[in-house]
Amino acid sequence: MLGNSIHNIVSSMKGEMIEFSLDLHKHPELSMEEFYAAEKVRTRLTEEGFSVSDVDGMPTAFVGSYGSGEAPRIAFLLEYDALPEIGHACGHNLICTGGLTAAIALKRAIGTKFDGTILVIGTPGEEGAGGKILELEKGVFDGVDAALMFHPGDRTIPWRHATATAHLSIQFYGKAAHAAGNPQEGRNALAAMIQFFVAIDGLRQHIPESARLHGIITNGGAAPNVVPDYTEAVYLVRALTREAVLELVERVKACATSAAIATGTRCEVEHNGPLYAERKNNHTIASRVATYLEEQGIDVEVPVLKGGTGSSDIGNVSLVIPSIHPYLKIAPRGTGGHTNEFREAAASTEAQEAMLKMAESLARTGADLLLDATFLAEVKEEFATSGPDFPV
Numbered sequence: 001m002l003g004n005s006i007h008n009i010v011s012s013m014k015g016e017m018i019e020f021s022l023d024l025h026k027h028p029e030l031s032m033e034e035f036y037a038a039e040k041v042r043t044r045l046t047e048e049g050f051s052v053s054d055v056d057g058m059p060t061a062f063v064g065s066y067g068s069g070e071a072p073r074i075a076f077l078l079e080y081d082a083l084p085e086i087g088h089a090c091g092h093n094l095i096c097t098g099g100l101t102a103a104i105a106l107k108r109a110i111g112t113k114f115d116g117t118i119l120v121i122g123t124p125g126e127e128g129a130g131g132k133i134l135e136l137e138k139g140v141f142d143g144v145d146a147a148l149m150f151h152p153g154d155r156t157i158p159w160r161h162a163t164a165t166a167h168l169s170i171q172f173y174g175k176a177a178h179a180a181g182n183p184q185e186g187r188n189a190l191a192a193m194i195q196f197f198v199a200i201d202g203l204r205q206h207i208p209e210s211a212r213l214h215g216i217i218t219n220g221g222a223a224p225n226v227v228p229d230y231t232e233a234v235y236l237v238r239a240l241t242r243e244a245v246l247e248l249v250e251r252v253k254a255c256a257t258s259a260a261i262a263t264g265t266r267c268e269v270e271h272n273g274p275l276y277a278e279r280k281n282n283h284t285i286a287s288r289v290a291t292y293l294e295e296q297g298i299d300v301e302v303p304v305l306k307g308g309t310g311s312s313d314i315g316n317v318s319l320v321i322p323s324i325h326p327y328l329k330i331a332p333r334g335t336g337g338h339t340n341e342f343r344e345a346a347a348s349t350e351a352q353e354a355m356l357k358m359a360e361s362l363a364r365t366g367a368d369l370l371l372d373a374t375f376l377a378e379v380k381e382e383f384a385t386s387g388p389d390f391p392v
């Protein structure tokens with residue numbers, strides 16, 4: 001019965017929510033600067049009867065709450081940051097709108113006849129700033145029984161492995177000089193940076209297949225006739241677990257140190273964002289979502305835990321709270337995230353339709369978690385006895 005009611009509510013919100021998603025898509029905002037999106041969601045939640053509170057020190061985060069405040073406390077997580085230059089090329093407009101739709105549909109369908117709490121947690125800065133990790137540290141997730149979200153992709157799968165990731169800033173300090181007049185006086189921070197990248201390529205063959213090392217030079221000097229006295233790169237180090245990442249970070253640091261010694265410069269290597277953790281998907285919850293997606297005609301594939309993957313700060317949440325991060329097909333197979341093609345897909349009619357089906361599935365799963373104590377116990381049992389998903 002509740003399922004029918006959720007279906008009808010989501011259907012009735014279709015036009016509004018498609019417009020909501022497309023509006024976010026037209027207003028891409030960088031990590032931790034998502035003021036437009038956060039305000040838009042807060043306003044909508046308040047209109048709907050959720051109480052909305054701030055997260056200390058994070059102006060674009062928020063927590064919407066409906067219900068008694070007591071357990072079970074089921075949270076829908078909303079991401080809404082975009083990427084530099086290419087906008088919503090990760091499709092977070094869909095995550096945000098789909099999660100919001102699910103929360104509203106569940107709230108309306110369930111009415112006041114339940115013990116528990118529906119939470120909508122605004123989680124800014126997924127693209128590197130680790131908003132969820134900061135929120136974990138601030139206690140935003142304390143007492144949450146399950147965290148539900150999804151991510152757009154090129155196929156629909158209930159779960160997938162994800163790597164742990166360190167975000168590094170690599171800086172070299174040299175000595176400026178006229179590049180032709182008195183280069184012997186200079187110490188070249190760009191030469192150091194190039195040595196560093198070459199040293200990393202020497203390392204690359206001898207790291208685990210599942211690890212990834214990649215970065216860009218963000219400051220390569222100011223003029224060709226000045227010996228650069230400062231250069232910077234941002235660099236990501238990925239591996240299966242946080243421990244493996246930290247071991248690899250030491251080897252990356254050695255590459256930077258050797259480059260600095262060779263060029264007479266000085267290097268600094270620091271983490272410029274929180275460490276993203278490996279992902280522990282709750283298969284019990286994710287399988288329930290998959291069932292509801294299939295009931296709506298969506299082809300859910302069996303996940304193949306192979307090959308390269310990204311990372312997300314949901315990993316850190318998933319090690320503490322039963323969490324899901326299923327993928328929803330919005331683009332033709334093979335369309336990679338963080339591309340112009342994926343950005344266009346995130347605004348397509350097909351994507352909005354799929355988002356609404358996911359919203360319905362998440363809302364129904366949320367209802368099960370709130371109302372079916374046996375199901376919630378199974379979820380917690382799995383959480384207590386399982387570990388992260390790793391590639392086979």
Ligand SMILES: [Zn+2]
Nearest residue numbers: 090092126151
């Ligand atoms: Zn994303």
Ligand SMILES: [Zn+2]
Nearest residue numbers: 090127337338
């Ligand atoms: Zn992304």
